[in-house]
Amino acid sequence: MKFGGTSVEDAVAIRRTGSIVAGRVGHKPVVVVSALAKVTDGLLAAAKLASEGELPEALKNLRQMKQRHLAVLGGLAKGKVESDAKADLQIHLDAMQQVLRGVAALGELSPRTLDNFVSYGELLSSRIVSAAFQAQGLDAVLVDSRQVVVTDDTFTRAVPLFEKTNERLKEMVKPLVSAGKVPVMGGFIASTEEGITTTLGRGGSDFSAAIVGAGLGAKRIEIWTDVEGMMTTDPRLCPQAQRIEAIGFDEASELAYFGAKVLHPATLIPAIEKNIPVFVLNSRNPQSKGTCIRARAPKSQTPFRAIAAKKNVRVINVRSPRMLMAHGFLRGLFEILDRHSVSADLVSTSEVSVSIAFENGRDVNAMIEELKRLGKVEVEDGKAIICLVGENVRGKVGMAASVFAAAARANINLHMISQGASEINISFVVEERDVTEAVKQLHRHFFESGEKQAVLLPVTQSKDAKAAVEVA
Numbered sequence: 001m002k003f004g005g006t007s008v009e010d011a012v013a014i015r016r017t018g019s020i021v022a023g024r025v026g027h028k029p030v031v032v033v034s035a036l037a038k039v040t041d042g043l044l045a046a047a048k049l050a051s052e053g054e055l056p057e058a059l060k061n062l063r064q065m066k067q068r069h070l071a072v073l074g075g076l077a078k079g080k081v082e083s084d085a086k087a088d089l090q091i092h093l094d095a096m097q098q099v100l101r102g103v104a105a106l107g108e109l110s111p112r113t114l115d116n117f118v119s120y121g122e123l124l125s126s127r128i129v130s131a132a133f134q135a136q137g138l139d140a141v142l143v144d145s146r147q148v149v150v151t152d153d154t155f156t157r158a159v160p161l162f163e164k165t166n167e168r169l170k171e172m173v174k175p176l177v178s179a180g181k182v183p184v185m186g187g188f189i190a191s192t193e194e195g196i197t198t199t200l201g202r203g204g205s206d207f208s209a210a211i212v213g214a215g216l217g218a219k220r221i222e223i224w225t226d227v228e229g230m231m232t233t234d235p236r237l238c239p240q241a242q243r244i245e246a247i248g249f250d251e252a253s254e255l256a257y258f259g260a261k262v263l264h265p266a267t268l269i270p271a272i273e274k275n276i277p278v279f280v281l282n283s284r285n286p287q288s289k290g291t292c293i294r295a296r297a298p299k300s301q302t303p304f305r306a307i308a309a310k311k312n313v314r315v316i317n318v319r320s321p322r323m324l325m326a327h328g329f330l331r332g333l334f335e336i337l338d339r340h341s342v343s344a345d346l347v348s349t350s351e352v353s354v355s356i357a358f359e360n361g362r363d364v365n366a367m368i369e370e371l372k373r374l375g376k377v378e379v380e381d382g383k384a385i386i387c388l389v390g391e392n393v394r395g396k397v398g399m400a401a402s403v404f405a406a407a408a409r410a411n412i413n414l415h416m417i418s419q420g421a422s423e424i425n426i427s428f429v430v431e432e433r434d435v436t437e438a439v440k441q442l443h444r445h446f447f448e449s450g451e452k453q454a455v456l457l458p459v460t461q462s463k464d465a466k467a468a469v470e471v472a
Helices: 011-022 039-051 055-074 079-106 111-118 120-135 162-178 204-216 249-257 268-274 329-339 365-371 399-409 432-447 463-471
Strands: 031-033 140-143 182-186 189-191 197-199 221-225 246-248 278-282 291-294 306-319 346-349 353-359 376-389 415-419 425-431
Touching: 011 055, 011 120, 031 120, 031 204, 039 055, 039 079, 039 111, 039 120, 055 079, 055 120, 079 111, 079 120, 111 120, 111 197, 120 140, 120 182, 140 162, 162 182, 162 204, 182 204, 204 221, 204 268, 246 249, 249 268, 249 291, 249 306, 249 376, 306 365, 306 432, 329 353, 329 365, 346 415, 353 415, 365 376, 376 432, 399 425, 399 432, 425 432
Parallel strands: 031 182, 140 182, 221 278, 246 291
Antiparallel strands: 189 197, 278 291, 306 353, 306 376, 346 353, 376 425, 415 425
């Protein structure tokens, strides 16, 4: 059971989370928690301030975090449970202050130091949650994720070492579960084999839950958040978005990668390998069935299962007459991307040009200079990717024409049109300012016209649908 930041944001939310866990005690739960809502952003901001010489402001931010965490703890536990937890929190808070002072003194914030500092968000929250559970009568035990989840040393986006992690899970966590205790772990954080703190990247608490669930052979993995489950699109873009009752692993992975914020893109990998169903549930409405993500989902009566939008995309166009009839050009181009650790979301080619779309969030000037050796380079910012995901898209005649007709009603231009090799998506690039209107038109065309969608199929429709609801 993974609980996100909004599910542990304050005393009320944590108490509600404890009640949810209490209802699952008979199923031997393991709990993974994120930092309190907005804390990771605050830690990143404080670290940046310290590195820029603004230590007083950074320490002010830290004092505010301290007050918040102690207030939340005080609203959940009393007596020895509170005093023990408060002492542990103070140790972490003192260490955080020392890190900020060190960063300010050096004027430098390395990825390794950043991982060390932001890890305290989960260290603080997991200590508070374990104390709260104990105060609610649960036999909760705090487990330091850094001693269990083992990764390489790619700081800020570490890669798990599954074999070693599974060994530690069986050694340190499984006996607690067998004894009827409720392990509470911080998500997002891990360490190298040498014990140096690492993190799994933003949104990594979902990934942590899947790693732990797969390593322990869990029967199900639950991702508790503040929405009803996965939706046919982002409700902030289109209020008519509908809850998806069941969806396949491959479809959910594609949606997560292309902007669906409910899941971390890597979350499903361990679950897929072990064929463990993943449930996305709402901690503010525990009675809701949410979304079941499984190997096989009921067939959809609509062409697509959902629409995702990924903003803040940059497109680089490389044009060169040398490309014409020349082999090796693409290899050279992708070797440059690899050297600069840039992952392409979409690629479009012609005889003399290549266009690459990728997430815009890092300095790629050095990469662009290398690309200029291959030909003329043009950079376009302010783009977005819209991705429509559904089963067997390639096998449905006229599907692309239907998508283009809906987009035309939004009066927008489509670029870099791509039909995924996986046969389950059609993607294209638009101007970021056009995303909302494009999504609304596409959703209206594919999900709001005609009869009720298969995403809300009754259990009588198919054996797969029945199985999905029975598991839920």
